[in-house]
Structure formats: structure tokens, C-alpha cells
Amino acid sequence: MSEENLSLASLPTIIAIAFTQSRETAHVLRQIVIPTLPPVKRTFPDRLIRRIEVGHIFNETLIQDLEVLAALIDSMIAKGTHFGWQADEHHVRGGYEVTFVEDDALDLASARREVDALTSAIARTLDAVRAGRVAEELQS
Numbered sequence: 001m002s003e004e005n006l007s008l009a010s011l012p013t014i015i016a017i018a019f020t021q022s023r024e025t026a027h028v029l030r031q032i033v034i035p036t037l038p039p040v041k042r043t044f045p046d047r048l049i050r051r052i053e054v055g056h057i058f059n060e061t062l063i064q065d066l067e068v069l070a071a072l073i074d075s076m077i078a079k080g081t082h083f084g085w086q087a088d089e090h091h092v093r094g095g096y097e098v099t100f101v102e103d104d105a106l107d108l109a110s111a112r113r114e115v116d117a118l119t120s121a122i123a124r125t126l127d128a129v130r131a132g133r134v135a136e137e138l139q140s
Contacts, residue, residue, distance in 0.1 A: 014128050018057065018121035025118040026052045032111045033069075036076060036104050045069060057122055058129075066119045073112045080105025 026049045034042050048065060051057065080102035087095040101109075 011125075011128050011132065014121075014125050015058075018118070018125045019055070021114075021118045021121040022052045022055075022057050025114045028111045028114045032107045033073065036108060041072070044072075057118075058125055060126070063119055063122055063126075066115055066122075070112060070115050070119070073108050073115065077105045077108050077112065080108070 029045045029049050033045050037045070044065075048062075048069060051062060056062070082100045082102075084098050084100065085095050086098045
């Protein structure tokens, strides 16, 4: 949602967007992220899914946890991304750099975007609530 639309949208709409994104993010965590993690690291995203499913998403703690999860996903994407050199006698430099991204890393990149979208949606909601409080204080 753009900043222009944010000012026109009502708080219930902003909240609904965050809930919708939370549902999509929980699905992606369950289908993509958890299966690619070693068993010992699955507890953290599983706890996040449970918090999302009960609707406890509007707090700074979840934003911080999502940022930690995003960093974990970034490291997994990096492990699945390989750089190399393709020799080519017809190329000006004798070859060119190539990047190979494993399928799991591509899927994780998609999951990372969903995590970012949820983080932003929660932050927008919390900011809208704060703005409402400030507006009330300024009017009194």
C-alpha cells in the first residue's frame, strides 16, 4: 500500500491487510521455509506461525522476530547461491561471471518477500494506531 493510500485507508482496512499478509506468510513459512531448515532450527519459525495463527501480530516483538527470520533466510539464500566463471574464448575478457541459484534458494527468496511484506504491514498498522493517538492528544 502506498503512502498516499495509507492516509486514505481506514484503520480496519490497514489491519485487514496485515491479517491477510500474516496468513500468506504463515503458509509460506510452513510450505517453503520450515522444510528447508535443519530440524534443530525449525522451532523458531514454527513458533512464529503459531503466534500468527492466533492473531498476536501487532507488536514490536514480532517485527523484531521477523527481522531475525529474514536474516536467517538471507543466509540460507546465500548458501544456495554460487558464483563462478564461464570460460569463453570469443568473449572480450576470455569469459564471464555466472551465478547459479539453487531451486531452494529461489523459493526462499520468494518467502523472504512475504516476510518483508508482513513486517511492513505490521509496522504500518502500529504506526497508524500511534498516529491516531497523537491526533487525539493534539486535538485535546
